[in-house]
Amino acid sequence: MSTPLRIGVLKLADSAPVIMARQKGIFARYGLEVELVVSPSWANIADGLAWNRLDAAVIFAPLAIMTALGRRGHDTGLHPLGRISRGGNTIMLRGVNPISEPWRKGEEGRKAFDIWQTVIGRKPRIAVVHMYSTHLLILRRFLKMIGIHMESQIELLVMPPADMIHAFAEKAIDGACVGSPWGTEAERIGLAFRVGGSSTVLPNHLEKILVASGKLRNLNDTARNLCLAIQDSLDFCQKSVHRMEIAQDLGRNVASGGLGLPMEATSTILPGGNASETITFSGGSLVRSDLEWIISDMTDLGWLKTVRQQDLERWMTPTSMAPV
DSSP, X not given: OOSOEEEEEOSSGGGHHHHHHHHTTHHHHTTOXXXXXXXXXXXXXXXXXXXXXXXXXXXXXXHHHHHHTTTTSSOOOOEEEEEOEEOOOEEEEESOOTTSSOOOTTHHHHHHHHHHHHHHTSSOEEEESXXXXXXXXXXXXXXXXXXXOHHHHXXXXXXXXXXXXXXXXXXXXXXXXXXXXXXXXXXHTTSXXXXXXXXXXXXXXXXXXXXXXXXXXXXXXXXXXXXXXXXXXXXXXXXXGGHHHHXXXXXXXXXXXXOOOOHHHHHHHSTTOOOSSOOEEOOSOOOHHHHHHHHHHHHHTTTTXXXXXXHHHHHTSOOSSSOO
């Protein structure tokens, strides 16, 4: 390409493979010139992909699917290139845990929720990062496990993950399902407690993927080199020996090539860390089993009522771009 590849990321630890690919010269090794676009919200990422302002992005599959199907204004050529991460989402609630441990499914969890809600004194306001997110699906499954109906028994809000620390501090939200490191940071500084997350609801679930816009998809050699570069960076990021280096680089401000993430919390959620919810960096092509639970939950929620089955099959079929 004559101009740099524009890759969209959010201020999340899942973005580490893109950040480190630039920091370690991996993009350059594959002949790629890359401009990182640190977006303020997932809506900005989706719009950037839909309208070709971004060439690629790290994103979760539900939003990628809905964007590809035209839910951001028009049909797109958006296509998955491969996996980025598994797990890492944390469900946090403001206040004090009435049972001093993560909540179990069934009556015990429901009793803990009822006690906690009594202290809150109203229907709880619980935030997710986007309506079409794995976070909403994980939250819904968790609430169902303890006998709570997401649609009627909580007030659901949407806000960018990096904004949730301030929202907890200001008591603007009572809970959240959020990606790393923000849930761990809220717990570390005493703003919220963990009741569950990826590891307790759906261990090892697909979290983030790498997607390409229609423009990049047509540049086969460039897309393939991008996949190879990201795979090399994923291998680097998954090695626990690099945990502190990655945390330091992610902690740099955006102007210095980082994401401004809280370093202490970030270091604990990377591979080899000791947080309750850690990220696994997992590359290679998407396979059907990665997406089946997502498609099932999206169908239950009515998001796919007007979608043709053949369009979904495109997302259930491995791409040839990513290394296996």
